[in-house]
Amino acid sequence: MSDDVKVDLELDLKGLLCPLPMVKVSQNITNVPVGGVIRAVATDPGAMADIPAWAQSTGNEVLSAEKEGAEFVFLVKRLK
Amino acid sequence: MGDEGKKSLAMVVMSGDMDKLFGAFIIANGAAAMGMDVTMFFTFWGLRAIKKDVRTGKTFFGKMLGTMYGGDITKSNPSKFSFGGMGRWMFGKMMGKHNVQKLNEMRDLAVQLGVNMYGCQMSMDVMEIPQDAFIDGVKEPVGVGFFLLKAQEADVQLFI
Numbered sequence: 001m002s003d004d005v006k007v008d009l010e011l012d013l014k015g016l017l018c019p020l021p022m023v024k025v026s027q028n029i030t031n032v033p034v035g036g037v038i039r040a041v042a043t044d045p046g047a048m049a050d051i052p053a054w055a056q057s058t059g060n061e062v063l064s065a066e067k068e069g070a071e072f073v074f075l076v077k078r079l080k
Numbered sequence: 081m082g083d084e085g086k087k088s089l090a091m092v093v094m095s096g097d098m099d100k101l102f103g104a105f106i107i108a109n110g111a112a113a114m115g116m117d118v119t120m121f122f123t124f125w126g127l128r129a130i131k132k133d134v135r136t137g138k139t140f141f142g143k144m145l146g147t148m149y150g151g152d153i154t155k156s157n158p159s160k161f162s163f164g165g166m167g168r169w170m171f172g173k174m175m176g177k178h179n180v181q182k183l184n185e186m187r188d189l190a191v192q193l194g195v196n197m198y199g200c201q202m203s204m205d206v207m208e209i210p211q212d213a214f215i216d217g218v219k220e221p222v223g224v225g226f227f228l229l230k231a232q233e234a235d236v237q238l239f240i
């Protein structure tokens with residue numbers, strides 16, 4: 001996967017349920033510079049649908065969304 | 081479209097039921113997180129969701145309503161499975177176990193995320209709930225005309 005991507009912020013979303021994973025990503029996206037990347041780890045399977053939808057709606061980009069065991073790992077790039 | 085070309089959501093919250101309020105605030109917070117401009121118009125039973133835990137009512141009936149349907153959002157009961165407060169307790173336990181945010185926390189998060197909350201002036205008059213009974217962050221009361229304008233401009237309209 002995207003091991004070569006530089007991560008600017010790690011976000012622990014484990015244990016959080018809808019809509020909080022999306023809300024936390026939204027609240028933290030301005031904590032990285034434009035072009036910066038958040039690596040977020042969630043346990044709520046719903047985040048697999050919600051975070052890409054959030055990115056589409058807000059004009060940001062999900063570089064990857066992968067299931068790793070019981071966790072869901074997202075790389076989210078701030079585009080604006 | 082709302083301000084700055086943002087998408088917007090306009091929602092009527094008429095219900096004071098716990099389950100429906102969960103739905104209302106989850107959607108509102110999700111929409112705010114997605115960068116949408118959110119308007120929540122609280123009317124009738126929904127007013128308690130934005131109320132502080134204070135006594136209200138001027139007339140006999142108003143005071144009776146304030147006593148029997150008083151308190152704040154934490155007093156809301158599920159629309160089914162209520163059992164005189166047992167249901168609230170049970171769902172509270174179940175949601176706590178699954179780490180769902182409490183209803184009052186979701187409401188406060190909505191304020192924090194900049195969700196625009198308004199009380200319905202007419203319901204406030206009828207139910208004798210003044211503006212100063214509401215939590216900080218609730219805007220000055222409005223009427224249906226204001227809501228309809230927001231709804232016309234909105235991309236999503238909901239009635240809960």
